[in-house]
Amino acid sequence: MPRCPDLIKPTPDRLFTTPAHGERRNAETRLAELSGYLTPTDRFYVRNHDATPHIERDDWRLEITGDGVERSITLDYAALSELPRVSRIRAIECAGNARRFFAERFGHEAGGAQWHTGAIGVAEWSGVRLRDVLDLAGVTGHAVDVLPEGLDAGRFARPLPIAKAMADDTLVALAMNGEPLPPDHGFPARLVVSGWLGAASVKWLGRIEVACSPRHTHWNTADYTLAGPRWPVEPPADGVPVTVMPVMSVVELDWPARLAAGRQVIRGRAFSGEARVARVEYTIDDSPWRDADLGEPNIAAAWVCWSFAWTATPGEHMIRVRATDEHGQCQPDAVPWNDHGVLFNAVVAHPVIVAP
Numbered sequence: 180m181p182r183c184p185d186l187i188k189p190t191p192d193r194l195f196t197t198p199a200h201g202e203r204r205n206a207e208t209r210l211a212e213l214s215g216y217l218t219p220t221d222r223f224y225v226r227n228h229d230a231t232p233h234i235e236r237d238d239w240r241l242e243i244t245g246d247g248v249e250r251s252i253t254l255d256y257a258a259l260s261e262l263p264r265v266s267r268i269r270a271i272e273c274a275g276n277a278r279r280f281f282a283e284r285f286g287h288e289a290g291g292a293q294w295h296t297g298a299i300g301v302a303e304w305s306g307v308r309l310r311d312v313l314d315l316a317g318v319t320g321h322a323v324d325v326l327p328e329g330l331d332a333g334r335f336a337r338p339l340p341i342a343k344a345m346a347d348d349t350l351v352a353l354a355m356n357g358e359p360l361p362p363d364h365g366f367p368a369r370l371v372v373s374g375w376l377g378a379a380s381v382k383w384l385g386r387i388e389v390a391c392s393p394r395h396t397h398w399n400t401a402d403y404t405l406a407g408p409r410w411p412v413e414p415p416a417d418g419v420p421v422t423v424m425p426v427m428s429v430v431e432l433d434w435p436a437r438l439a440a441g442r443q444v445i446r447g448r449a450f451s452g453e454a455r456v457a458r459v460e461y462t463i464d465d466s467p468w469r470d471a472d473l474g475e476p477n478i479a480a481a482w483v484c485w486s487f488a489w490t491a492t493p494g495e496h497m498i499r500v501r502a503t504d505e506h507g508q509c510q511p512d513a514v515p516w517n518d519h520g521v522l523f524n525a526v527v528a529h530p531v532i533v534a535p
């Protein structure tokens with residue numbers, strides 16, 4: 180059986196791993212296989228709640244409806260394509276990225292796919308502004324929430340507040356890295372919601388409701404929330420719905436990494452949902468923290484590439500990295516438990532085995 184029978188794109192061992200409890204349809208990027216600033220589409224992680232649906236572009240329609248628009252409308256692909264074109268380089272990161280570290284630190288698993296740190300990617304997304312699409316239906320001054328719904332079997336849907344929906348960089352993307360969206364990434368149209376958890380970026384858009392009252396779905400009340408004994412509850416949610424992703428860094432090495440002794444350049448990426456990353460520091464085996472070099476470009480809500488040189492000596496080592504964004508938000512040493520295992524952004528010790 181292939182790694183992900185519910186996906187269309189190949190997910191070879193060279194490019195992907197499978198997170199535990201995420202079999203069939205979740206593929207984690209092997210960060211060691213990154214090179215340029217953007218994540219190539221063939222190695223971009225996939226997180227699906229159902230099998231990738233087969234959608235023909237000519238049969239596809241997008242309905243805009245709800246009590247927050249003056250009239251319901253239905254658009255086809257050609258109508259959507261006539262709106263002004265925009266491109267943005269943005270990350271999409273699953274709220275559950277790095278979930279497995281809850282198990283490591285608390286002794287039991289948080290529910291969901293046990294991702295390492297590879298449930299993040301950065302692409303150039305091209306399409307139209309969600310604002311321009313909604314305006315075709317006449318958004319009223321009373322609209323509160325926008326609820327995009329997917330055409331996959333479970334009709335995945337998670338609402339956004341109207342202000343975020345109307346933001347200049349909230350896109351209905353039709354293309355990824357210069358090519359039409361691949362089926363697994365939402366063909367023919369998906370949202371890209373800058374800086375927010377991946378679940379906001381609904382794939383295979385089929386319907387968008389603009390509502391004058393708050394919307395609630397499974398995915399902002401019973402999942403993708405910070406929930407558990409120590410968290411407040413915002414009914415009808417079981418906790419606090421996740422929105423912006425926190426500052427985070429990843430190392431471009433397998434887990435554990437195997438390196439040859441001698442001079443190595445260690446590389447990685449650092450990301451913050453709302454800001455540019457201002458600083459990346461590292462320590463090896465508890466040496467004093469030092470600054471890594473930051474590359475260009477450094478785009479808010481995308482990521483920055485970082486690197487440092489290291490003379491690796493044979494044996495087992497631990498690399499720790501921590502990023503700080505331009506607002507002074509820094510990766511913590513620990514995060515409190517939450518039942519769904521979202522927003523793990525604590526500093527982790529990356530194991531490295533250096534051969535003699």
Ligand SMILES: Nc1nc2c(c(=O)[nH]1)N[C@H]1C(S)=C(S)[C@@H](COP(=O)(O)O)O[C@H]1N2
Nearest residue numbers: 224225226227228273329335377378381382
């Ligand atoms: N329709 C639909 N949209 C969806 C999902 C889904 O299962 N169905 N998964 C969401 C989640 S949880 C994430 S993290 C991102 C992943 O986007 P990617 O598969 O393009 O990397 O898509 C989001 N959009």
Ligand SMILES: [Mo]
Nearest residue numbers: 273274377378
């Ligand atoms: Mo996700």
